[in-house]
Amino acid sequence: MSTVVDMALVPADGPGGHQPAALLDPAAAERQELIERWAERHGVDAARRLAEAEELADAVAAAITPDNTTDTYAKSWRVWERFCAVARLPELEGSRGALVAFVTWMLREGRQNGRGYAPSSVSTHLAAAVVGLRQRGARVSGDDQAEARAALEGLAVKLLQAGERRGRGQAVGGDIDGLRAIARACPDTLTGDRDKALTLTGFHYASRSQDPAGLLNGDVTLHPRGLVVAVLTGKTKHSVRNAKIPYADEAKICPVRAWTAYRTRLVAEHGPQWTDPSTPAFVGIDQWGHIIGGMGPDSVTRAIKRISTRAGVPIAWTGHSLRIGLASVAGRKGRDGIANADQGGWARHSRSMLGYMQRDDGWDDNASAGLA
Template sequence: MDGAVESTRHVTPEVYAAWVARHGTEVADRLAAAETLADAAAADSVPPNTTDTYTKGWKVWQRFCTEQNMPETEGTRGALVAYVLWLLDRGQSTPGPNGPRGYAPASAHSHLTAAVVGLRDRGHPVTKDAHSEARARLESAATRIAKTGERRGRGKAHAADLDNLHRIADACDDTQTGLRDKALVLTGFHFASRASEVAHLMLVDITSHARGIKVAIVAGKTRRSVRTVAIPYNNDEPAICAARAWLHWLDAYGATNPTAPAFPRIDRWGHIGDAMAPDSVTAAVTRIAQRSGVPIRWTGHSLRSGLATEGRKNGKDSILIADQGGWARNSKAMLEYMQTADEWDDNAAAGLRRPPKGGR
């Protein structure tokens, strides 16, 4: 292969030699360069949090291969099934009080996906059949675990609700930290934020308008979650108005650089630092809720599930909710949040009564 052309998983020496034979070296070099450009474009389109998840998941695959004396370059049907069973049985690196601990099924699924992506990215083929069988074995094992009554992981995040948003708004004081915390929670709730989306917001991304604020989410996890949404002033419930909370925080913040983080770190002495990391946003939401007396544990994802749940309770159309939160309009996750809101009122068993006499 020409010295200026790097071998990639798409351009192996065999592929390059075939191009040379058909088109000559100059054209083969241009085709190889185009493949390198396509690889770079594909990598650039993957959100940072997804890349981080894949990186961590690959390390779990490497740990499995080392422990089981398996080659990490082989994603065979048997290896992937063995990996799934290992993940569920003893995959966690830190043992519990009773010995080795397995991952929750959702975490095991993420690690399986990361291993398959990692293998393919490194030029080691994984067939769809092998991946499908491993997923099937994972789902079957997860069902058996559920039947035993065992609960792994923290489960789904509790959805933020309006009553507890009022608790938080009342508890946040007028210090810079209090104003930032209030703005972070209320703004994040009103655009159904992920922690990573809040972490990547800059001042330039949040703009004031006559009827509220607009938030440009440019670090979305999917194509649909890259969006610009409006958050109107809430004149009915001004205490939890995100637009007002943002403007109060912006005034106290005093930053003028448009690339400054919208929600920076603030230490115990009131010194403002750089942008919060996604994990820091999640920890902040939990801390703010606990400090405010919220009786259930909130995480960063509570804000996301909360808008879908409360929006549904308030009769908002599912399409409007999907667009605000950056969900696909038939998103399974969003529909599950809405089902939480509907399970008592919009219920097939609710309000059953006998028909009037003489009626059918």
């Protein structure tokens, strides 16, 4: 790395012309001002070393940011760019009016097909666009962002009043009855054993779709009391964990027995190379029974939907149903938030986890039940 205190010169639009790079990039201008203050205070050499340390910090921050977070920021910035082009607004001005207009435009026509986004998607794009603005040196006040969020909430209510319901809503949570139905419906094939193990183990450690997709055989180890699943593809520091899954009393939906049966059959039918710890934990299998590599996050999501549909679950599960299911079922069984958080990889006071724990179908704890 090398950072000079003098402003770097880059070619201007005219032939042979130059202008300071910092003038082209507000974030670079802010960094340059900081370097110049360091130079005045500590000298040029110290300023250069401090600047190199800043570059290292930037590189570390980029390296530890989850890929899906980076993808979300990039996608939302492209939405912001489209809005600015349509509205003929400068991209690096996150004013109150621009943010409210952005929200309004997204709800009305922001999607590529000219239709409006669901409010939940608008909320995600707004938050990520604000991050993008700040990363690029634009100043976005908390009050202006809050006003845009207030506008979003009010407009979302107007949509509901007008009879518009956008988005899929929150995924349905998995439950024990659903697991029983899935276990019964899995055929006596390698694919069936894989499906059963994928669902039963995923439920018991509150998996996201990327979690089983990232597991290797060596990440799942047998223990006298069950399984230990080393989840290394976590979205946050809390997500990376060793989840312990005990044997279940009900053998037909026991995740430990399901995992053992699946891996035993995989080795028996496709060879001892599948005992290697570096092989994928969950393999893709085509319609002819051929192994086609490890499962990816999208294939896990599709598999969960297909598996639950085959079992006749009333509302098809999604890739997030297993994660919601553990928190809600464990909450109803009296497990506390700390135990839930440690098993599922949430922060111990996660609002989303506590919300899952409090989910109820409205029948068991109904104020009108038994009144007459």
